[in-house]
Amino acid sequence: MGRTAGIWPYVCLLPALAVFILLEIVPALGTSIFSLTDYTGLPHAPIRWVGVQNYIDLLTGGQTFLVRALGVTAIFSLLVTVVQNGLAVLIAWLLNVRLRGQIAVRALVFLPVVLGATVNGLTWYVMFNPLGGPVTWLLGEFGIRANLLGNAATALYAVIWVQIWANLGFSMMVYLAGMQAIPFEVYEAGTIDGTSPWSAFRHLTIPLLAPSITINVLLAIIGTITGFELIFVLTDGGPAFSSQTLGMWVFNQAFFSGNRLPGYASAIAMVQFVIVFAIALVMQYYLRRREAVL
Amino acid sequence: MIRQDELSRTAAARPAAALQIRLRPGTIGGYLILAVLSLVYLIPLLFVLLVSVMSSRQFALNAASLPDPIMWSNYPEAWVKGAFSTYFVNTLVYTFVIVFGTLIIATLAAFPIARAHVRGSNGFYVLFLSGILLPAGIIPQFFVMQQLGIYDTRFGYILLWLSRVALPIFIITAFIKSIPSELDDAAAIDGCSYIRYIFQVVMPLIQPALSVVGLIIAIRVWNDIIGPVIFLPSNSIKPISAGLLQFFAEFAAQWTLIAAAIAITASPLVVLYLFTQRYIIAGMTSGALKG
Numbered sequence: 001m002g003r004t005a006g007i008w009p010y011v012c013l014l015p016a017l018a019v020f021i022l023l024e025i026v027p028a029l030g031t032s033i034f035s036l037t038d039y040t041g042l043p044h045a046p047i048r049w050v051g052v053q054n055y056i057d058l059l060t061g062g063q064t065f066l067v068r069a070l071g072v073t074a075i076f077s078l079l080v081t082v083v084q085n086g087l088a089v090l091i092a093w094l095l096n097v098r099l100r101g102q103i104a105v106r107a108l109v110f111l112p113v114v115l116g117a118t119v120n121g122l123t124w125y126v127m128f129n130p131l132g133g134p135v136t137w138l139l140g141e142f143g144i145r146a147n148l149l150g151n152a153a154t155a156l157y158a159v160i161w162v163q164i165w166a167n168l169g170f171s172m173m174v175y176l177a178g179m180q181a182i183p184f185e186v187y188e189a190g191t192i193d194g195t196s197p198w199s200a201f202r203h204l205t206i207p208l209l210a211p212s213i214t215i216n217v218l219l220a221i222i223g224t225i226t227g228f229e230l231i232f233v234l235t236d237g238g239p240a241f242s243s244q245t246l247g248m249w250v251f252n253q254a255f256f257s258g259n260r261l262p263g264y265a266s267a268i269a270m271v272q273f274v275i276v277f278a279i280a281l282v283m284q285y286y287l288r289r290r291e292a293v294l
Numbered sequence: 295m296i297r298q299d300e301l302s303r304t305a306a307a308r309p310a311a312a313l314q315i316r317l318r319p320g321t322i323g324g325y326l327i328l329a330v331l332s333l334v335y336l337i338p339l340l341f342v343l344l345v346s347v348m349s350s351r352q353f354a355l356n357a358a359s360l361p362d363p364i365m366w367s368n369y370p371e372a373w374v375k376g377a378f379s380t381y382f383v384n385t386l387v388y389t390f391v392i393v394f395g396t397l398i399i400a401t402l403a404a405f406p407i408a409r410a411h412v413r414g415s416n417g418f419y420v421l422f423l424s425g426i427l428l429p430a431g432i433i434p435q436f437f438v439m440q441q442l443g444i445y446d447t448r449f450g451y452i453l454l455w456l457s458r459v460a461l462p463i464f465i466i467t468a469f470i471k472s473i474p475s476e477l478d479d480a481a482a483i484d485g486c487s488y489i490r491y492i493f494q495v496v497m498p499l500i501q502p503a504l505s506v507v508g509l510i511i512a513i514r515v516w517n518d519i520i521g522p523v524i525f526l527p528s529n530s531i532k533p534i535s536a537g538l539l540q541f542f543a544e545f546a547a548q549w550t551l552i553a554a555a556i557a558i559t560a561s562p563l564v565v566l567y568l569f570t571q572r573y574i575i576a577g578m579t580s581g582a583l584k585g
Binding site for chain 2: 009010011012013015016017019020022023024028029030031033039041043090094095099101102104105107108109110111112113114115116117118119122124125126127129131133137165170173174177226228229232233250251254255262265266269272273
């Protein structure tokens, strides 16, 4: 059929290819080019080459911002990845055995994944609100007066909590699917050997779950470094930049800061890209090797 | 699933053993954890629902109480004040056009790639695959759209979403490869034209894959917030998620109305989720499972 169809297969490929190259591939590669310019985002302002000036600015004038954003990103990424995956594995393990009502719990925990960042973020904004929000009220019962999102010391951790709450269901489902792929016989053999449920989890489930762990951890790390939807809805990186990750900074610097500098923001995006790329490579190597060993 | 049924059957056959199992400390701990987990997810969602029908006076006095009187009027008030009918229509249009547009261009591209009807089909496949891995270049996207004069237009936003065609092509190509190609040859003898063949034969065959992909795209479009904030600054063409955020900014501290607006935005998704839960979960996690 292909040989007789002439140019038609190419015609069919064209629309997807055109829009994909124009708004996906070219922009993805274009960030590196814009990082070498003074692009302002204004429609008719000329764009000039500035060489590596943006990077120099980032490492000299902007170094306090860079260090702070790197620190916030590290805390955000590390805490979310570790807690979310730890909890998800444990809960998936619980849900994989016969407990009544677990199907409903599964569906409930996955619900925020469907509701999306705006609904999740604003829901927790209402929960955290200093006037009558249940979280504020609960903390008040313990004698703690706190405006969690409005305080530079706590905002990041409040955001981390919501991020984990929102994405736990996704990790949990991936782990559940991984667990259900483990043949029942493995556990039967374990039971004959007299292993306890906990040691079966530790020595059978976890090693056999290694591929799911690899992909979940990778997705969580990349998602927390590049994604910033929830941070944007909850704090917009504030107060006083205390919850501004690299991704949030790129967005604010490019489109919403007092002096919008998309060229400079592109340089930050490149730093972000290099970090994600390096982590992905290392993780891939390390976790895959662990999989092989196990 | 089957395993669970079997277990419950054996448990029913031996009630004494089942009772023993249920009372084991590990099992009690398990139920305790499930209960806590359910509360952590139910409380915020229920609280928003309660506040959405609370009078603002009651909210200020004691928000952690059952609403009395029940203020259903918060919903129409939020709907009108927030111009949600505009946002709702916008989102429906965006969702509809983007879902069907993506499915059509993705299938049109996936078929010749899957059947190697184009030279270097593998190269095209890898090119599209790279789109899943490359970071989104929001700044150059802004530049390109401004240069083309489609920044802050419905068309531009739709085009931006159509460019996210990589994952759909990836999934649909895999699905097409799983169906035998004998039918293609029969159709070629018939002289069925190429595009008509894709629309009339291929698309019905891969309909299960298209439904799942379409469902996932619909949810993502409905929830997109960064896209409209950057590329659709005009209120009249904003989708509902961005409209909700706009409402939140304008009516700050009017928590009862904000809660009603949250419920309005979330309700279509909750209804969709109730009916298509299995497909949604399978579709959203499938990318991770294939990796």
